[in-house]
Amino acid sequence: xxxxxxxxxxxxxxxxxxxxxxxxxxxxxxxxxxxxxxxxxxxxxxxxxxxxxxxxxxxxxxxxxxxxxxxxxxxxxxxxxxxxxxxxxxxxxxxxxxxxxxxxxxxxxxxxxxxxxxxxxxxxxxxxxxxxxxxxxxxxxxxxxxxxxxxxx
Amino acid sequence: xxxxxxxxxxxxxxxxxxxxxxxxxxxxxxxxxxxxxxxxxxxxxxxxxxxxxxxxxxxxxxxxxxxxxxxxxxxxxxxxxx
Numbered sequence: 001x002x003x004x005x006x007x008x009x010x011x012x013x014x015x016x017x018x019x020x021x022x023x024x025x026x027x028x029x030x031x032x033x034x035x036x037x038x039x040x041x042x043x044x045x046x047x048x049x050x051x052x053x054x055x056x057x058x059x060x061x062x063x064x065x066x067x068x069x070x071x072x073x074x075x076x077x078x079x080x081x082x083x084x085x086x087x088x089x090x091x092x093x094x095x096x097x098x099x100x101x102x103x104x105x106x107x108x109x110x111x112x113x114x115x116x117x118x119x120x121x122x123x124x125x126x127x128x129x130x131x132x133x134x135x136x137x138x139x140x141x142x143x144x145x146x147x148x149x150x151x152x153x
Numbered sequence: 154x155x156x157x158x159x160x161x162x163x164x165x166x167x168x169x170x171x172x173x174x175x176x177x178x179x180x181x182x183x184x185x186x187x188x189x190x191x192x193x194x195x196x197x198x199x200x201x202x203x204x205x206x207x208x209x210x211x212x213x214x215x216x217x218x219x220x221x222x223x224x225x226x227x228x229x230x231x232x233x234x235x
Contacts, residue, residue: 036235052234053161055227058211083234095235115235121213123227124234125161137162140231 001071002078005063007054009086014093021078021100028077030104032111034097040090042138046131050138052085052094055123059083062122070099070114074106081114083124113151120148154222157184160229163205166194181207182216184226204230 004020014035022028040047067079078100088094097114101107126138158171178184185207189199199205202216208227209218220226 054234055158055160055208055211055229058208058227061211119235120232122234123160123208123229123232125230126233127161137230138233140233 001076003064003067003071004080004082005060005067006082007056007059007063007085008082009084012082012084012093012096014096017080017082017096018098021080021098025077025100027102028100029102030107031098031100032104032107033099034095034111034115035093036095036115038088038090038092038094042128047090047128048131049087049089050126050128051087052083053125053127054083054085059123063118066114066117066121069117070110073113074101074110076101076106076110079110079114081118083118083122085124116144116147116151119144155184155220155224155226158225158227160227162230163198163228166198168194177220179219180216181209181214181218181220181226184220185216206231 018031018033022031038050063081063083067081070076070079076099080096080098082096084094097111099107099111101110127135128138129135154173154175155177156171156173159167159169164170178187185199189196206229207214210225211227
């Protein structure tokens with residue numbers, strides 16, 4: 001399995017970054033990708049920008065571990081996992097999960113598994129700036145824990 | 154000696170990004186008690202176990218994890234990436 005894991009402050013070009021998971025590999029029969037984007041509305045408030053913080057070193061390791069776990073659970077050809085840090089604005093891609101496999105089932109499941117685990121296990125924190133000039137830390141969601149826990153069953 | 158790092162809302166509430174401790178207890182649970190004993194905001198932050206996650210040497214760690222000199226401990230709130 002070919003993997004690439006990155007945390008970057010630079011803008012994420014999600015479509016360009018997806019192609020390398022299948023280019024030049026004729027064993028790939030399907031690619032599933034998830035692109036997480038910043039929305040301009042959260043909990044009823046207009047959000048103008050967001051700052052993503054991480055734990056340098058640990059975050060990269062956590063992401064690599066999640067991708068490695070997906071590679072144990074499913075037969076995969078390639079995985080790319082890229083996450084933004086720093087300041088992002090509405091419509092900016094925040095995260096890309098791209099999974100290539102011989103068959104679609106493996107790719108679909110692995111892609112969902114990776115984003116579900118990332119949401120609860122990778123050390124990133126969002127602080128959002130709202131239209132009224134104030135800012136606040138985004139709270140973790142119980143539904144994200146439930147989605148990740150479901151993979152344990 | 155151990156090194157402690159604080160992240161995100163914890164760092165802001167505690168007003169500190171990192172520190173080193175010469176004297177430290179044998180486990181992560183003991184360290185939480187020691188930090189909570191500083192009182193005020195420290196007590197509030199470390200009182201609720203579910204709101205503060207911990208990593209030792211950059212891996213998630215349970216409270217009974219033992220500590221040794223040279224360890225890096227990270228404390229942070231539940232994560233919100235993706």
